[in-house]
Amino acid sequence: MNNYQIRMNELYELVKHHAELYYDNDSPEISDSEYDSLVRELSQLEHEHPELARKDFLTHKVGGSASELFAKVNHKVPMLSLDNVFTPDELNNFFTRINQTQNFTCEMKIDGLAVSLIYQDGKFIQGATRGNGTTGEDVTQNLLAVESVPKFLKNAPEGRVEVRGEVLMTTERFNALNKLRDERGENPFANPRNAAAGTLRQTDQKIIAERGLDIFLYYLVEAQSFGVKTQSQALSWLSEHGLPVQEAWKLCANLDDVNNFIAQWYDERFKLNYVTDGVVIKLDDLTQWPEIGSTSHAPRWAVAYKYPPEEALTRIKNIIISVGRTGVLTPVALLEPVRLAGTQVQRAGLHNADEISRKDIRIGDVVRVRKAAEIIPEVIEVDKSSRTGNEKVFTMPSYCPACNSEIVRLPDEAAFRCPNRASCPAQLIESLRYFASRNGMNIKGLGKSLAAKLIESGKVKSLSDIYKLTPEDWTSLEKIKDKSAENIMSELESSKQRPFVNLLTALGIKDVGKNAAELIVDHFGNVDAIMNASESELSQIEGVGPVIAKSIHEFFRNESNLALIQDFRAMGFSMGSEIITTGDKLQGKIFVFTGTLDSMTRDEAGVKVKALGGRVSNSVSAKTSYLVAGDKTGSKLVKAEKLGVKILSEQEFLELVN
Ligand code: IVH
Numbered sequence: 001m002n003n004y005q006i007r008m009n010e011l012y013e014l015v016k017h018h019a020e021l022y023y024d025n026d027s028p029e030i031s032d033s034e035y036d037s038l039v040r041e042l043s044q045l046e047h048e049h050p051e052l053a054r055k056d057f058l059t060h061k062v063g064g065s066a067s068e069l070f071a072k073v074n075h076k077v078p079m080l081s082l083d084n085v086f087t088p089d090e091l092n093n094f095f096t097r098i099n100q101t102q103n104f105t106c107e108m109k110i111d112g113l114a115v116s117l118i119y120q121d122g123k124f125i126q127g128a129t130r131g132n133g134t135t136g137e138d139v140t141q142n143l144l145a146v147e148s149v150p151k152f153l154k155n156a157p158e159g160r161v162e163v164r165g166e167v168l169m170t171t172e173r174f175n176a177l178n179k180l181r182d183e184r185g186e187n188p189f190a191n192p193r194n195a196a197a198g199t200l201r202q203t204d205q206k207i208i209a210e211r212g213l214d215i216f217l218y219y220l221v222e223a224q225s226f227g228v229k230t231q232s233q234a235l236s237w238l239s240e241h242g243l244p245v246q247e248a249w250k251l252c253a254n255l256d257d258v259n260n261f262i263a264q265w266y267d268e269r270f271k272l273n274y275v276t277d278g279v280v281i282k283l284d285d286l287t288q289w290p291e292i293g294s295t296s297h298a299p300r301w302a303v304a305y306k307y308p309p310e311e312a313l314t315r316i317k318n319i320i321i322s323v324g325r326t327g328v329l330t331p332v333a334l335l336e337p338v339r340l341a342g343t344q345v346q347r348a349g350l351h352n353a354d355e356i357s358r359k360d361i362r363i364g365d366v367v368r369v370r371k372a373a374e375i376i377p378e379v380i381e382v383d384k385s386s387r388t389g390n391e392k393v394f395t396m397p398s399y400c401p402a403c404n405s406e407i408v409r410l411p412d413e414a415a416f417r418c419p420n421r422a423s424c425p426a427q428l429i430e431s432l433r434y435f436a437s438r439n440g441m442n443i444k445g446l447g448k449s450l451a452a453k454l455i456e457s458g459k460v461k462s463l464s465d466i467y468k469l470t471p472e473d474w475t476s477l478e479k480i481k482d483k484s485a486e487n488i489m490s491e492l493e494s495s496k497q498r499p500f501v502n503l504l505t506a507l508g509i510k511d512v513g514k515n516a517a518e519l520i521v522d523h524f525g526n527v528d529a530i531m532n533a534s535e536s537e538l539s540q541i542e543g544v545g546p547v548i549a550k551s552i553h554e555f556f557r558n559e560s561n562l563a564l565i566q567d568f569r570a571m572g573f574s575m576g577s578e579i580i581t582t583g584d585k586l587q588g589k590i591f592v593f594t595g596t597l598d599s600m601t602r603d604e605a606g607v608k609v610k611a612l613g614g615r616v617s618n619s620v621s622a623k624t625s626y627l628v629a630g631d632k633t634g635s636k637l638v639k640a641e642k643l644g645v646k647i648l649s650e651q652e653f654l655e656l657v658n
Helices: 003-024 032-048 088-098 140-144 171-183 192-200 205-211 231-240 255-271 286-292 353-358 425-436 448-456 463-468 471-475 482-495 500-506 514-524 527-532 535-539 545-555 559-570 602-611 635-643 650-657
Strands: 072-074 104-110 113-120 123-129 135-137 160-168 214-220 249-252 276-283 302-306 310-323 329-340 343-349 366-371 378-382 590-594 615-617 626-629 646-648
Touching (some): 003 032, 003 514, 088 276, 088 302, 104 214, 104 255, 140 205, 160 192, 192 205, 214 231, 249 255, 276 286, 329 366, 343 366, 425 463, 425 500, 463 559, 500 514, 527 559, 535 545, 602 615, 602 650, 626 635, 626 650
Parallel strands (some): 590 626, 626 646
Antiparallel strands (some): 072 135, 104 249, 104 276, 113 123, 113 160, 123 135, 276 302, 310 329, 310 366
């Protein structure tokens, strides 16, 4: 492998890890600008060495690994987007272009994910995402788990029917999900759209069903072939066939009607139980649509009027500092409560000290705050005309508010950091929460609030301490009842059985997410081999590279980290595979498993492969030697067939290894 390739492989891992922390976990380890520079470096290298680029890795559309997981679907009719207008003037232009003496439908613009559903003789046979408009992802199995997607149409129409709409998560479900995520030590989703996207990407349909997605349909493809001549008829047609249609729409006879609809729903949209961000205006007479036509990305017979992001004026009561898992200090504005986008807000993120001085934000200032797609509002600007002279300039503290350590600022970083990784209580709370999160030790019930209680009680001073608490220790924590103490203790007990890769992820080593941890464990097998590995040995693993290698190497050179590992070892945690090699029959062979096996778990099957010198990988590539297919297989099988990878049934696999 040449140097570019090594660096690119590492960048793919780094970008994926930090994007996940940022988007899915909301707990970044590095500053936004450090992240941006990784992405920029990767894009540059991809540009210079396109042959080394991972085609299925979306450098620009981070957080989306769906394209690796789902089979592709070509849309028979392209799935177009909409042109946006933001002012009454721009809307007027649209009307003059089309001829305003006609009927228009106004529908609320749902902030979800566009999908297409196909029915054959009334039966749901395929669902796909929009993708790039021409090719989307096959999410049929996932949509089967969405209750409001009808599996059969009413008054079943003969032949093929394609309908399109928006998959969404209701605000109620969203709030409940975020509450649960907090309890589980996972960070909340930023907004219902992200939550819906993250949910639809799941490969476990049980999770989709549990979280509860919904759908509204708004488009009947090739409507005229069903005798439907207008969009309002199309909406009725969809309803009559049992497809859910939102109620917030109206047939409007002229521009005034349209403007009234827009004005009426400006406030009323917050009473809907799903998020909307504008109004879609469509020419009602769809027989004219083909003639009016489309641009490459949007129809000319429709337009989206986008509401401006909600803004409000309020006063900053104080600026406080929150300390993250890796010690980064983030200033947060405490606001006089104000209503914004249907909720009461009391806090705004201020990003960092540079941003505060750039916007000249002071304590006591009246500020304009905005809530766009995210939950946490931001301060747009200071209303300087309201200044009284009593405002106080904010300065970043020199000592950590949680542990009083002296704050450091690295020359090339915007961030201020508390360097006391080992015992700063604020960092410990975040580390403990991360330790317990799903990719880590997966300890249900140990979220941020419990983590805070544990650290604040002084009973937990390092991660391994939580396994040493007595039942009395638990019940003495404020508001922990006997029953929940029992639950959490049994959760902890079962977490001791997790594979070593979970522990390695849970330790929260900088730059080392679940993926990197898997690569490292796959290569070295156990903690001793990892500990003894040199930086250069570590960096030779494909996908690891020098940055991750350095992090790992440093981690295992630190006394308190070694003591922590020793502690886990003494308590009987798995420290990696103690696989006893029984032969070399599978030397050099790479196995991928898909679906469920009857006679054993995938992990057990993996042990058999490794015992015979083979390797196990998670994804199918040209290098895969065998795909072992159990029940309920998905896109891996399709990909393996395409690449000509040898496919084994469970029976054939057993014959090979036994
Ligand atoms: S009609 C060919 N109606 O907004 C036009 N789209 O920004 C098809 N959207 O891709 C779209 N609510 O995902 C239409 N009532 C509505 C909508 C809607 C939300 C989404 C849709 C579209 C995106 C464009």
